Amino acid sequence: MKVNYAIGIDIGGTETKFGIIKCEDKNNFILEHWWSIKTICGQKNAEYMLDVIVNEVEKIKNLRSIKFDVCGVAVAALLDFYKGHIIYAPNLMWGNLKLKNLLEKKLGLPVIIDNDANIATLGIFYSKIKHKYPKVKNIVCFTLGTGVGGGVVYKGELLHGEIFSATELGHITVEPDGELCGCGNRGCLERYIGARWFVNNIIKELKKKKVKTIIYKLVNNNLADLNTKILYDAAEKNDKYSLHKWKLFGKYLGIAISNLVNIFAPEVIVFTGGVANAYKFFLPYTIQEVKNRVWPIIKDVKHPLLQNMKYEVVAGQNYGVIGAGILAIKSFLL
Ligand SMILES: [Zn+2]
Structure with missing residues (x-):
């Protein structure tokens, strides 16, 4: 199987985390590198924040000469999973935002979004629980x-x-x-x-x-x-x-x-x-x-x-980015 890479993004009220997730096979995913930046909240800053995110992804792509196949995003929000719309994100002060569409256009990648707690669950399942059981x-x-x-x-x-x-x-x-x-x-x-x-x-x-x-x-x-x-x-x-x-x-x-x-x-x-x-x-x-x-x-x-x-x-705090990458890989590539 070809090795695939996802960019995982976890947008929280205080910070936004990024991770490079490598898919080795359908049960093995590795977080190769992660970093974080400060989140800029507010509805009127939403598009600007997305541009900041895209800029971070472009920078790491060039720095590491890496080609991302897909992108997964975890957001602390009530959202429509199927449409990829944010309905309401109180911590980010975002409402009614077509996040999936906007990011797909800006990144040129297939994007999937989900609630942060769901995505962390998927991250924990594959990176901790599946290894032990x-x-x-x-x-x-x-x-x-x-x-x-x-x-x-x-x-x-x-x-x-x-x-x-x-x-x-x-x-x-x-x-x-x-x-x-x-x-x-x-x-x-x-x-x-x-x-x-x-x-x-x-x-x-x-x-x-x-x-x-x-x-x-x-x-x-x-x-x-x-x-x-x-x-x-x-x-x-x-x-x-x-x-x-x-x-x-x-x-x-x-x-x-x-x-x-x-x-x-x-x-x-x-x-x-x-x-x-x-x-x-x-x-x-x-x-x-x-x-x-x-x-x-x-x-x-x-x-x-x-x-x-x-x-x-389970302790640790990067399950949002890992899970976001895994969700994208599983949804688009496996
Ligand atoms: Zn309640």
Whole structure:
């Protein structure tokens, strides 16, 4: 097979990353080189930002004498995967942008775009999970950060719905009449375990009533300084209040995962993103909640599904560019 190259691009609210992805065969992709630049946000700057991106691609092409065959782009956005249109990208302040068409014209390459969490899932699937478990075909991946994103690989392919990109795992309902989420719905997973909400809910509670916890001491009584790192440190110091909050975090995550297990029966559940590092405080409760809630037949100790289902915490941050390159190669060349 001819060696193919893709340029993978991950456009985030702060920085835009680029990567050269080499395809060796249909299961092996290598990130040969990556770099990043600052993102220029705003709708009126959108075309200018695309010109900056094209300029970066041209520069590396000349510098390395490389010929790209395809281009994949990850964007933190609600988008129409099939048309390649951005519907709404709050972090970039982009709306209604025909990104695929514009980039294809400017780059002269076939371009595919997808939501950043979906693409990171594909990147993790091929660059981590397939290496460790070569036979695995179905995974669910949660990105645990300020918000909660996610993706599903089903039978080796990213799962997409119609019209928009899916899969918004952060907006699975975990409390039917729960707190109001940023998306307008109530009781979404992200509203409880997205770092921003997780921390703010605790600040609100600690302001309302005096609780026995070392958190006050750790933030010098300035609750505005609270973050997930401090909640991790407090749990590490065996602070009962913080340990309980991580337990609730794990339970909510488990509720969402049990629904996905009943639907997809994934072989591996992946956690990535900064907050995933606190897994030792939440994962045991997640696993227990999944056991409590899945179908009785799956729960049976003799049933292989839960026995064999793996939970993996994956660190690293270039899965967006790797996944974008892989998606482009798989979509246009394989
Ligand atoms: Zn929501």
